[in-house]
Amino acid sequence: MPERDAVERLGSAELGVEPGERATLVQFSSAFCQPCRATRRILADVAAMVDGVTHVEIDAEERLALVRELDVRQTPTVLVLDRHGRIVRRAVGQPRRADVIAALGRAVDQAPRTPPPKAHG
Numbered sequence: 001m002p003e004r005d006a007v008e009r010l011g012s013a014e015l016g017v018e019p020g021e022r023a024t025l026v027q028f029s030s031a032f033c034q035p036c037r038a039t040r041r042i043l044a045d046v047a048a049m050v051d052g053v054t055h056v057e058i059d060a061e062e063r064l065a066l067v068r069e070l071d072v073r074q075t076p077t078v079l080v081l082d083r084h085g086r087i088v089r090r091a092v093g094q095p096r097r098a099d100v101i102a103a104l105g106r107a108v109d110q111a112p113r114t115p116p117p118k119a120h121g
Contacts, residue, residue: 009085022052
């Protein structure tokens with residue numbers, strides 16, 4: 001499925017809170033979604049493991065305009081944002097912890113790195 005061009009980045013205006021310094025895990029949930037509860041625990045645990053990562057849960061029913069703009073069709077839907085708020089990974093359904101950690105690693109790794117100092121010899 002191609003990514004939609006309407007939203008390139010998500011910031012505090014869309015999220016309702018400040019995004020993480022390094023990455024943000026965004027979860028779209030609904031009130032009676034059983035897998036959303038387990039997803040909430042997984043994402044909160046992973047976010048707590050990595051400094052600078054924030055977990056944001058958005059009630060899909062309360063934020064219908066954003067849901068439509070991002071083409072969220074079911075809950076839970078998880079978006080992994082890099083430090084600039086760009087969507088680098090999208091998943092539908094309850095994710096596995098290992099998959100969240102791997103996606104988060106890719107989002108954090110996309111940040112520009114400074115090259116190591118050259119050895120003098």
